[in-house]
Amino acid sequence: MVGFLNPDRKIYQFGRAQSPPRGVATGASPPRGVATGARARRAVYPGDDEHVPQPGVGRTSVGRASGGAAVTDELDLALVDALRVDPRAPWSRLAGPLGVDPATLSRRWSRLAAAGDAWVTCYPSTDRFGYGVTALVEVECSANRVATVAAQLARDPQAASIEVVTGGADLLLTVGATEQSLLTRYVLDRIGALPGVLRTRTSLVERTVLEGSRWRDGALDTGQREAIAAPPPAAVGPPIAAGPPAAGAHQLRADRSLLVALGQDGRMPYAELAARTGLPPSTVRRRLAELRESGRLVLRCDTSPMLSGHPVHLLLWLELPADRLEPAARWFATLPQTRMCAVTLGAANLVTYLMVRQLSDLRRLEVELHRQVGEVRVRERQLTVRLVKLVGHLLDADGRACGYVPLDPWADWDAGQPGNPATRQPGNPATRQPGGS
Secondary structure, eight states, rough: EEEETTEEEEOOOOOOOOOTTTTTTTTOOOOTTTOOEEEETTTOOOTTTTTTOOOOOOOOOSSBBSEEEEEEEEHHHHHHHHHHOOTTTTTHHHHHHHSSSSHHHHHHHHHHHHHEEEEEEEEEEEEEHHHOOOEEEEEEEOTTTTHHHHHHTTTOTTTTEEEOOOSOOEEEEEEESSHHHHHIIIIIIITSSSEEEEEEEEEEEEEEEEEEEHHHHHHOOOHHHHHOOOOTTTOSSSSSGGGHHHHHHHHHHHTTHHHHHHHHTTTOOHHHHHHTOOOHHHHHHHHHHHHHTTTTTEEEEEEOOHHHTTTTTEEEEEOOOHHHHHHHHHHHHTTTTEEEEEESSOOOSEEEEEESSSSSHHHHHHHHHHHOOSSEEEEEEEEEEEEEEEEEEEEEESEEEEEEOOOOTTTTTGGGGOGGGGGGTTTTTTOOOTTTO
């Protein structure tokens, strides 16, 4: 059954409740998200590997395509949204809330990752480390050089994400650097020197209000999300910037190998992380827990359009009076359509990344923005027509992950050039040749 809270927020309810579980009186409603009866651990999903496929509902095809290839279904959507809640949750913890056994979840995830339709990555939070700088760089290119410039920059470890967009620019890059002078050098000497680049425009990110790891697709109900959620990060304290800036830099360097490994595969087992980093497994486990609890390391699950339902990706560049900036940022942070919101230093002072089902939804949001905030000027509306790179992961023309370039602000610009092994990691199930399956 599919219920709609609004056109952009879907709640899927799975399973068939029969008799109430122990401890629940007859006639009483069981807790939300808890499967009941004899099938409490065997909820029926359309197209579930372990059950007979049923007629599908929702955005995606159900069952299996001709030739036996697996097709995305409701369990895939639920699994991905569960990993958005806790990207490293063990299958045993997800099994109960999702109503299927751990082996089925493991098999499903392996299929999605191998196809490049879903992956878990990580990145350091500059806001929490109090170290480093992030910028949104708009790039204008000659008409016949857009794809070439995007492909060249996609190999750079400084370019976290690259999108082909509409509007005044052709490309939008999210760029990270250890300090502002290195960011300037990268923009001027690397991006600006590429053949076909006509001009650039850089907006520094002053503060991130909401980032991509907080976005949910609405495939789980409240009870399921609460059952999956890891314990709240009680250890989150003030950013390291409250102390000497060198402290954040030193700690980030110490965690460099761990961040690079998790960027490739955020669900990498502790034993493999230990082998990659040269640290004892106990140290890896402890350090990873500390980084997550402090908010300095961000894990997130991303998907291809096959799973996201082909939403419209839009970036709004807004100019607001100083006294209206915070109310607008808070309002955007509450919207289910908001994937990212940041305070910026540039022509616009607030940038928000929205995922909507249709362009008309944007018009309604703008009307509501004016009603909620008052005076606001939309300086630019950029529609993403193609994602080239997303948080280090290279994407093919269909939006599937096909490779990974480590996010490493200490690396040289040529670290990701052809022939460098960092651009491709054999054995990673999410690393595929473009166009593969």
